[in-house]
Amino acid sequence: MTETLPTTFDPADIEARWYAHWEANNCFRPDRPDAEAFTLVNPPPNVTGSLHIGHALDNTLQDVVVRYERLRGKDALWVVGMDHAGIATQMVVERQMEARQDKRTNYSREAFVDKVWEWKAESGGAITGQLRRLGCSMDWSREQFTMDPHFTKAVIKTFVDLYNDGLLYRDKRLVNWDPKLKTAISDLEVETQTIAGSFWHLRYPLADGARLPDGRDYLEVATTRPETMLADMAVAVNPADERYASVIGKFVVLPLTGRRIPVIADEHADPELGSGCVKITPGHDFNDFEVGKRAGFAPAEMLNMLDAEANVCQTADGLVPDEFLGLHRFKRNGVDGARELVVARMKEQGFLIPHITKNKDGEEVEHDAEPRQIATPFGDRGGVVIEPWLTDQWYVNAAELAKKPIEAVRSGDIAIVPKTWEKTFFNWMENIQPWCVSRQLWWGHRIPAWFGPGVSEDGTGLDYLGLTDEIVTFVAATEEEALAKAKSYYLSAGIEDASPYISASPLDDDLTRHWNEIQLWQDPDVLDTWFSSALWPFATLGWPESDSPLLQKHFPNSLLISGFDILFFWDARMMMMGFYNMGQKPWDTLYLHGLVRAADGAKMSKSKGNVVDPLGLIDQYGADALRFFMAAMESQGRDIKMDEKRVEGYRNFATKLWNAARFCQSNGIGASSSVKAPTARLAANQWIIGEVASCVTEIERAMADLRFDAAANAIYQFTWSKFCDWYLELIKPVFAGDADSPPAVETRAVAGWALDQILVMLHPFMPFITEELWHKLGAREYELIVAQWPKPEAEVSKEATDAIDWVIDLTTSTRSAKNELGIAPGAKLAAYLAAPSDVATRTIERSSAAIERLARLTPVTIGEAPAGPAMQVTAGSDVFIIPLEGIVDIAAEKSRLEKALAASEKEAKSLGGRLSNPAFAEKAKPEAVEKARADLAHHTGEVERLTAALARLG
Template sequence: MSELSKTFDPAAIEAKWYAHWEKGGLFRPARPDAAPFTIVNPPPNVTGSLHIGHALDNTLQDVVIRYERLRGKDALWVVGTDHAGIATQMVVERQMEAQQDKRTNYTREGFVEKVWEWKRESGGTITGQLRRLGCSMDWSREQFTMDPHFTKAVVKVFVDLYNQGLIYRDKRLVNWDPKLKTAISDLEVETREVQGGFWHFRYPLADGVTLDGPGMEGRDYIEVATTRPETMLADMAVAVNPEDARYQSVIGKYVTLPITGRRVPIVADDHADPELGSGAVKITPGHDFNDFEVGRRAGIAAGDMLNMFDAEANVVQTADGLIPDEYLGVGRFEARSQVVAQMKALGFLIPHVTRDKEGDETAHEAEPRTIQTPYGDRGGVVIEPWLTDQWYVDAATLAQPAIEAVKSGAIEIVPKTWEKTYFNWMENIQPWCVSRQLWWGHRIPAWFDEDGNVFVAETEEEAQAQAGNRKLTRDEDVLDTWFSSALWPFATLGWPEKSNLVAKHYPNDLLISGFDILFFWDARMAMQGIHFMKDVPWKRLYLHGLVRAADGQKMSKSKGNVVDPLGLIDQYGADALRFFMAAMESQGRDVKMDEKRVEGYRNFATKLWNAVRFAQANGIGASTTLAAPTATLAVNKWIIGEVIETLGALDKAMADLRFDAAASAIYRFVWDRFCDWYLELVKPAFVDGEKGEMDAETKLVAGWVIDQILVMLHPFMPFITEELWSAQGERPYELIVAKWPEPQAQVDVHAKAEIDWLIRLVSEVRAARSELGVPPGAKLSAIINDASAQTRARIERLGSSLSRLSRIEEWRFDETVSGGAAQIVVDEATFVLPLEGVIDIAAEKARLAKARDAADKEAKSLAGRLSNPAFVEKAKPDAVEKARADHAEKSAEAERLGAAMARLG
């Protein structure tokens, strides 16, 4: 046994123990004959730093892997980082810009080597931070999505999917970032509210046609409206609803576009909503996702759709050559202003008219609108839907087995409520664009000859063999980062090579992921895993919420409410932050950041530290038995039973992935049952001023219970538990690889009933003393009326403990009490505490009445506010939630004070 310092200092033990675990290889699976348990971490970007979302995600994973390791599993937690194509290329390019350098000064190969240099020097920040959090990952097998073996897997998957007809090249609209000059995924698009305009234009009907629909008789134009006037330069149709009576007569007719003079058809399509605006919609299939689908339904092939922008979103000539020269080379927003000005000059702009209070009219060019505008989350510019040739995966075909896997239960989604969202997206899945116009990433294994024919192969030699003597040029594009990370559960195990690791650890047992990447990563892993491995990638998928600011808002740098987990670790220790994350993680709900609670869990760790110091001071050391020691004393039988019940609750919570319930179970046991009650009950009493000696049985039981606490708490608080485990005495192994509790005992119901009765009685006496203002040092008498034989016997057996814990000098039965007294009822017996001469009873009644009335008044005021629909419906949700919490608190306070008054009679 090594003596603990007086104060608990997390920083002093965290670095020591993590280095010890990692150096000793204790995170590696090392039980070849044991059942495997495997999880993979969602690989963070190699450019990343630990944020609060990472802290939640990785804490939950570490809780699970440490728990399963303690239960004897051959536990593997695969760790690695993602090459993060766009993010990493941007970081390196920014560094080059700072040195007056740029990517285009280098060959592709030269720039890629620059990225690898950056990765070797600066790419390990987040892995060091994960260590600080205590993540017990198998660092000996750390993965990177650009490692040679991983690249081999990526290339094989691409080639196999291509040969199976599941990857193809197509011309479609993509989210195009004009700053980065690449297609980006939906995940990399963020929607911002922008103040813009809604312009209304007249499109003249061609061939002398006029409208004859209701309210439009004789009109020689169709009115359209748009938030992007510049796109009219590439309009190819006007759509109206087939059921809209106003336009029935002109379906199949034409309009002549102002400015370009292009003649375009009027088509019938349900996309046009008769209830919105004029009911007619301009269609620019080359620059709008909805219009693209309308255009295809109207029979316009993607290859024939007009493109009016270059890669930087400057205007270029369309295939039909109808855009006036003055627009060519102009940026999209400048082109917008030019179009509006020209339409106004030509008389085709319909002004937006407003009236003031006096009825005076004012004409405006556009109707003001708040527009949901897509921005690139990295480039920071407005995203342009752009028609390009890209590589696509037939996601609809790959999705079918992944849908069935969830329906059949082969994959269990927790919480189950996410299944509906999963099915809805998967059943309506769109082709997946997997090509990116970058230099950093997995280069697409495709080569083109001079006629544009494509040859896909794992190597250039194989492609050349397919092409014969034709000269080949390799595709410049790289693959979407999500394409490679979709292979994470099996490529990290060495696939496509066959190995024992793949055979043993695939499928993984569990994936823990934020719900926000359900489609971008989780669903794609399900698709690729089932397709290539013929089995699901993991048996269970746990989706957790976001970590939000204390007021419920989403954290963002712009709001200034981002919380740095490393700062919290510096202040309170990793164990406290981890326990907070687990305790607050309730299935399906976001986590609200609350630094006070993190501080509270630091206090929890300190309480445990002090409890073990108390044990050491009384000669209590490490236990030598997995089974519970033999106990004869009720208090020892009771605490053994409490261990058994806590263990059962903990195991059930972990089986159900209820992290909050698991944390709550161990917290209640440690703080309440063990520290607050057991240690008080077994504390050596003072006899004639001398401290007594703790009996041998209690020392054995207490030592065993501390060991059980350390093991059960270890997944949540690994650092303090390992330190205390070591300090308690010599061990054959570190706590991280110890054995999960096996008490091999039963709950003693009689001991449980007796000690629970004692706790209830002492708690009631303490509450009465506190509520009635009895001085802490005052000794009282207790008169017990209507006591059963069992209660009398318990008082006889437990009298000394009862007196010490509740400060009762004597216990008497069946006496009449005159004057003021407090009354407590426990089971069948009434305990009367005479208070004459101890407190001023009249003054105490007055104080209680005043406090009760104040609490009651506040509770009624809050109830009135909550019953007002205007408040509940219009106030911020957080304000309503706080009002409900305050109402509950004040109502309970009023009830408690009323009960205290009643005790006084």
């Protein structure tokens, strides 16, 4: 028996209930073995994460697509899981330890990792429950984690294979080093902030009596980081800069250290900037690193002046003065650092060139430095300034791995939507740098590499076995394989009965050494989180087990949806690993959406206090309303401005549908038993069947192009306007008579069918309310989530649908005219039509009651209108004349409209002038410019409306 719908729509009441039902009944699992596969993998959120507004957008779009394809009969799989988030997770656990006056180093590595697993079991992954609240129909039975044993197996295999193929190697290069976390971090984890800083000008004396053509015996360099001069290795000038041509190849004597460093020619030095001389510190600056390599400095020769905590250490040449050793790079806790001491000593010794300004009296004033606003890199988690640091790390040859993805996108084998992102993709991929994949952490996939001492060729090494301080590397999937490789190496080097063993560290002095025992130790580093998540499209499906049925059916994936901000950090890496490991693309299409911004267009940030909590919006308006907002506002990658009023509006849309269903239920309209449209004779019924078919086509076209906004708008307009506002009004008279009459029986069947089609088409966007109404309107054999996508398969009379469209057009036009002239909406007006079209003639004859009830026009006379003031309304090509004598005060109404028109014209002209002024657009705040544009659009619309209203009065 059908359950009566409650008067009030309450999202909270239905959401938890239906989600639990879907999950308990395995509604999210692919179970159509003979159907075409549709596969989507979610960008795995951090195990430490919580649902933010970006997740809400990203996962809403994915759920819309997967529910849509499931309804279309595909074997839909949405893979869900979490990323182990190496840095973030280790930080969370260490902070909890600090709160208990404990720390990581009080434990062995294994004991600490155990504590991380304990945290994960108790507190990690809260976001999965939040994704459920959003309505995400993920296959939770196959939930993945990047540290699961099968995933670790995939990660280790990939590392070993890349190494064996010469695509992964250990190298000394500069990395983004976070001195607080004491690890390398990726570019994605670096936030550039503009902060107040200084620009110091320094004298570097020329050596050996050299002078510039102007007589100076020094070069002037400028820097924002004077402390790094302790590790300077050269001064660069532009080869075309005639001022310095005579000193290229000569030397300067570096102040404070006494180091002789060459003057080199390199186009990195810009003659137009400052003095044209640039200090080169290849061990602490990314640009300088490249200059240093061009100058012939091998990375192993580049000087490093800082330790892992950014304290000054001695350089390889031993020339850093003792007073600097151990100092932090910056001033902290009130204690001067290396920067302050370098500046002080340079000033004392006459090597600091003062910055000169004039005070209000015109007198010159000397300053140590020139104040500057400096773009400075900070670690997004450690919160300290990032130090470019020269260290040994593991790298992947990304340039080689990028070749096939570039080819796939260029040929169209992989589609990027919107296509505008292709240019950015090619530019980055064609200039890609080696990918640093090692991190100095304990939590993560430990690098499967073991180190051991090398063997001298002549047997005269450091000990009786001929071992040297050279390090050799053994990369293997397991310790056993590493030991076997090591044994083979040492035996081939002439050490008979070599017995390599693995120790906890390279300084394992406590173990008793026996004859031919050789100590190996595993690399302590772990792999970058992006390395493991790059395997997500196939490792989640069972790879490297090639016989996995899931892998065979669901790879390549169909689609990936992600924010554009991780195009290179995740999406591109998945392309690389897909082609490398699987020999083919990871998915057919990559859809990149924009960011969700604050209402004023600003980027959301906690520091600005403009972050929006999606869970709060769900609590207030329901998940369906938030989801619909996200889909309706997503327009091919453009950023979305948060607008809570629109979320509220979509909650009202849900209420409108709820009330329409209550109306249907109260008139005996319930669940349909047919996917095909019922037979219909009445014009209104034929019209709604045709509109359903049009809406289905419009949604399918939009979804094929991944136009989420167009698809959402299609079902919104059909539901609100066509079905609720028009169709239900058109059929009301049918139920005023005999309930068992053929028209009433037909109308109940058609209305129930049309409402069912709405629920199916709307389900991907608003799954909760649609599933609730699906079951409340009648007994069902299956859940809506696995229903069949609409296939009306009906032919309708164009004559009937044209008639209804004509009545709607006439009603809309009449209502608008009444509103413009201040005539009461319910006022009945006489109307004259001098030369009716064929559709007008037929409709007036057959549907005069509908015209009177909806358009409030009666009588409608075919013929000329009497003379006098009147207004015109149109329906199609027909023009109706509606006399206004005695209806409105013509003169007063004209005066009112003319005043309002003049005011809007004046405002539109003023706003147009302001917006056309380049100075306004450049200097005004973005929100002020946006408001001016909105106001201009409003007043321009008012001018058009008021002009039309005056024209109606004649």
